Amino acid sequence: MSYIIASTLEQAINNLKTSDGRAQVIAGATDLFLEEFPLELVDISSVPEILGISRSKGFLSIGAGVTHAETAASSVICSEAEALSEASLQVGSPQVRNMGTLGGNVISAAPAADAAVALVALVAKASLIDLDGSSREVFIEDLYTDYNRSSVDSKFEILLRFLIKPAQKGEGSAFLRFAPRAALALPLVNAAARVRLANDIIQEVRVVVAPSKPAPTRLLETEKLLHGAKPDLLTWQKIEYTASSEVEVRGSMLRCSEEYRRHLVGVLARRVLQRALVRARKVT
Amino acid sequence: MQEQVINFDLNDEPVSIYADPSLSLLKILRDRFNLLGTKEGCGRGDCGVCTVLLDGKAVNSCLIPAGKVQGRNVLTIEGINGKNQVKAGLMHPLQQAFVEKGAVQCGFCTPGMIMSAWALLQKNPAPSTEEIREAISGNLCRCSGYKQIEEAILQAAKVMTGQL
Numbered sequence: 001m002s003y004i005i006a007s008t009l010e011q012a013i014n015n016l017k018t019s020d021g022r023a024q025v026i027a028g029a030t031d032l033f034l035e036e037f038p039l040e041l042v043d044i045s046s047v048p049e050i051l052g053i054s055r056s057k058g059f060l061s062i063g064a065g066v067t068h069a070e071t072a073a074s075s076v077i078c079s080e081a082e083a084l085s086e087a088s089l090q091v092g093s094p095q096v097r098n099m100g101t102l103g104g105n106v107i108s109a110a111p112a113a114d115a116a117v118a119l120v121a122l123v124a125k126a127s128l129i130d131l132d133g134s135s136r137e138v139f140i141e142d143l144y145t146d147y148n149r150s151s152v153d154s155k156f157e158i159l160l161r162f163l164i165k166p167a168q169k170g171e172g173s174a175f176l177r178f179a180p181r182a183a184l185a186l187p188l189v190n191a192a193a194r195v196r197l198a199n200d201i202i203q204e205v206r207v208v209v210a211p212s213k214p215a216p217t218r219l220l221e222t223e224k225l226l227h228g229a230k231p232d233l234l235t236w237q238k239i240e241y242t243a244s245s246e247v248e249v250r251g252s253m254l255r256c257s258e259e260y261r262r263h264l265v266g267v268l269a270r271r272v273l274q275r276a277l278v279r280a281r282k283v284t
Numbered sequence: 285m286q287e288q289v290i291n292f293d294l295n296d297e298p299v300s301i302y303a304d305p306s307l308s309l310l311k312i313l314r315d316r317f318n319l320l321g322t323k324e325g326c327g328r329g330d331c332g333v334c335t336v337l338l339d340g341k342a343v344n345s346c347l348i349p350a351g352k353v354q355g356r357n358v359l360t361i362e363g364i365n366g367k368n369q370v371k372a373g374l375m376h377p378l379q380q381a382f383v384e385k386g387a388v389q390c391g392f393c394t395p396g397m398i399m400s401a402w403a404l405l406q407k408n409p410a411p412s413t414e415e416i417r418e419a420i421s422g423n424l425c426r427c428s429g430y431k432q433i434e435e436a437i438l439q440a441a442k443v444m445t446g447q448l
Contacts, residue, residue, distance in 0.1 A: 002285065003288065003351030005355075032347070039285050043352060093421055093422025093423075094421060095332060096344065096347075096422065098338075184330060184422060
């Protein structure tokens with residue numbers, strides 16, 4: 001029964017090992033009091049391996065312990081992973097952004113977590129290490145097993161970093177959300193997109209929305225429409241229609257109806273793609 | 285959870301406490317240190333009324349396990365003004381401005397508002413109205429609205445930078 005602040009990764013792993021499955025890793029801890037929690041906690045928020053934003057082998061490597069406030073304030077993220085920058089700025093409130101981490105946003109697996117939606121659009125991979133020291137790299141969307149459930153058991157595994165490709169020439173990304181208020185409100189729908197252009201023709205595109213399935217959900221039919229296209233007004237109308245037709249959404253008494261959410265998905269998917277496209281053209 | 289010794293700086297003084305580290309910082313501040321300026325509202329990070337500064341950053345003390353403040357610096361509404369000022373019966377410019385601008389109605393949100401404003405003015409001494417709105421976007425006021433609060437923070441910024 002203890003609260004341990006680990007200062008090294010080795011210490012964190014040893015603490016988890018000796019607890020024999022009783023201790024759980026925490027970092028920002030902003031969700032800790034919202035549910036029952038184990039009586040042994042290993043706080044990894046000062047472990048160097050999960051901190052900072054750096055470059056590694058052509059990737060941006062972002063620590064899982066980087067807070068939303070740090071991501072939003074990072075000039076590198078702002079210019080080379082715009083969607084993540086915009087998403088981080090929308091999480092919770094300034095107070096929550098000062099504590100909450102990118103890693104927590106993914107591991108807690110809330111179906112419409114802003115930063116996670118942006119990370120999926122940016123084709124981010126998570127790098128994890130288990131208690132034996134073996135590591136794995138997984139695409140973010142493959143970490144979700146159910147609503148609010150990820151495949152990472154934080155008693156036995158630690159999420160270290162996210163790897164994303166920085167925006168190159170002709171690439172751009174964006175994030176948008178629709179919520180009842182500008183601050184402190186859960187989104188009814190959020191959407192993120194990333195596009196790559198060559199000669200003003202779309203070469204690669206990814207558009208992701210939530211909440212839909214447990215993981216942030218790609219709109220594959222919508223993406224197909226845009227591949228190799230130079231979108232005109234008619235294409236954008238088709239995009240809006242296709243996005244809202246293909247998405248699986250649920251309505252709720254508290255938030256909004258299924259019909260309204262479906263409509264929002266179409267509008268936001270179009271807007272976020274257009275925004276990403278403007279940015280892709282700027283860098284060209 | 286088993287009690288343990290937690291050492292930290294509270295309002296610029298080193299303190300030690302033997303406490304359950306899984307209690308919230310808010311509970312420790314109110315129940316153990318009798319610092320009742322920090323209020324409990326929603327208890328889940330939505331209202332901002334429990335805002336304190338942890339290493340200079342505004343945080344919701346209701347969401348922070350006490351064990352997390354080990355070795356760190358916590359500032360509450362009681363500590364923003366320095367002892368000598370308090371002894372001399374003087375308010376902090378933010379407190380003064382909240383009074384003068386009528387930015388207090390029931391007063392429950394005020395400590396949290398002032399802590400968020402304090403954090404803002406530390407890193408941005410001359411904020412725009414937009415930046416003030418952003419800084420207090422995690423603090424709810426349910427009686428008056430936010431106009432006078434914005435004006436008070438603007439006025440305090442001017443006083444603190446010698447423009448008033």
